[in-house]
Amino acid sequence: MTEHSSPIRQDGLAQDFVAFAVQAGVLRFGEFRTKAGRLSPYFFNAGLFDDGAKLGRLAEFYARRLIESGLPFDMLFGPAYKGITLAAAVAIELARLGRNVPYAYNRKEAKDHGEGGTLVGAPVRGRVLIIDDVISAGTSVRESIEMIRKAGATPCGVAIALDRQEKAGSGGVESDRSAVQHVRDELGMDVVAIATLADLLAFLGRQSDAVLASHLPAVQAYRTRYGAGE
Template sequence: MSVEAGQDGLAQEFVAFAVEAGVLRFGEFKTKAGRLSPYFFNAGLFDDGAKLGRLAQFYAQRILASGVQFDMLFGPAYKGIPLAAAVAIELARLGRNVPYAYNRKEAKDHGEGGTLVGAPVRGKVLIIDDVMSAGTAARESIALIQAAGATPHAVAIALDRQEKATEGGQDVAWSAVQYVRERLGLQVCAIAQLADLLHYLQSHAGGTLGQHHAQVLAYRDRYGVS
């Protein structure tokens, strides 16, 4: 069952945390698609132990609450590597100890060799990433997981921007998350969505944060998906 924006306490806590940590910022930022976005989410700024540990708590809570089935975690290089490791630690703390693996960008030609590091990639695999802009990282991860003989089953991300993807420089009617769900057949669970961010900003009307609501809403009206 879906949860309406604003009724999801975990998502609201996460947005507040991301803003306080300076990971979610407001202004004018150019996206990979060449759009000027009034907000920017940079998971690379979860850059100390306390922030990464708290982030992992949000991931683990959302993953367990979603009911998604998985046997192990996979972290796409590069941002997915610390995310998968941290989430594996938090899941173990909560009583769900699962193996994890990740990939190198370049194959290693000495030692154990290969592009995959960590536990053997087996069973149903849950990919851990930060956001999805075009689904490229998901497609690359799917290929690696399938080549190892395992099943790419789901993706967990921090923020679903709920905006149109681009193909060949043109907007398309679906988002990267919708593409992964509907075209690639993977489940996707996100800690928070753009709708949750809008609710958070609206709840701070009259303050500094509330001033960004109109710009973010206009951006969603232009590029958003339902």
């Protein structure tokens, strides 16, 4: 059994995920510039789930959160590029847990030979769940919704690893809502997150590790400054 394959406790799934993300080096603390130009005391980079053990463990968290949510869906869709790997991995884990569903993904550029088009994988039909790492501005979600509807299917929700729960905005203009809230309210999509910023704060707040605990004030201050009401 690898360091990333210990059993997940059903109680505290989000806490287990945050601990795993920190251990894997995917969730880091310090000072990071976000796309919105903010200085964030933490950084989550799902691209660092970069080996088989970590990716498999991540897929387990997604699959268990989806099953727990009760959200009905017929297939998975992974927006290029990170979503491709995530959708494939989650489909494998769901099948392992007894829920075998098809998946598809898109190309960034249409292929003009072979099967052609921008969509790859299973035919896009029924209730389609989008799998991504985070929702920053909602652009990827809107593009995915358009592709899914164009294929004649129904986008039914989005599954993400971390909900930052912060106000959307860039160029000095802030919204009162987070990007996730925008997707829920304006695009009508259910959003299922493995963990949230509130879960990260809870994790730091119960740390006996002095180094990890030392990051709590900065993350709390960031939440106070940029947090969106949930």
